[in-house]
Amino acid sequence: DARVTQTPRHKVTEMGQEVTMRCQPILGHNTVFWYRQTMMQGLELLAYFRNRAPLDDSGMPKDRFSAEMPDATLATLKIQPSEPRDSAVYFCASGRTGTLGEKLFFGSGTQLSVL
């Protein structure tokens, strides 16, 4: 059963520390998205890639966040330095671009707590 895999599931860290979240998209999917979910803001798009190229990262604070796809099987989201306001659940989703719209498959998320 194909699924998006995210690690770690939970991360507790102190302010100022670097955090790296990883995502393995579903094999054959060519788009990868990073969303952040909080109670106040809901699901916010941070960045997304198509065929490993970044298409839009306008939702991401550029000074501390970075997203990359080193290869087709791995996407990373890094926060350096982390701040308490970064506490949220971070979801990775993958899909296959088509002309009929794009159904996304989500991972289980990384719950990040920055103290």
Added chain:
Amino acid sequence: GESVGLHLPTLSVQEGDNSIINCAYSNSASDYFIWYKQESGKGPQFIIDIRSNMDKRQGQRVTVLLNKTVKHLSLQIAATQPGDSAVYFCAENMQAGTALIFGKGTTLSVSS
């Protein structure tokens, strides 16, 4: 700015009732809409989608209705079950290949 939103943050129903979850969108250029279900501790899961050239689409126990005149989307769940308890999000895709934009979500609580 343009956004996708939901009318009610919570909805409580009895088991066996039909549920209707509503969503209003503001971008008339959006051509694709999706409903997702998110259970506690999990990521959103696809339920059903609809293109802008359709008014209605049915799945298993779920129906999505699209009213482009008033920019309104709804999800109908027939014979609601306790397992349907979750947060439901509508999302819009303004054009193929762009990212989905999500609304804030409606929490559905089903009591037996």
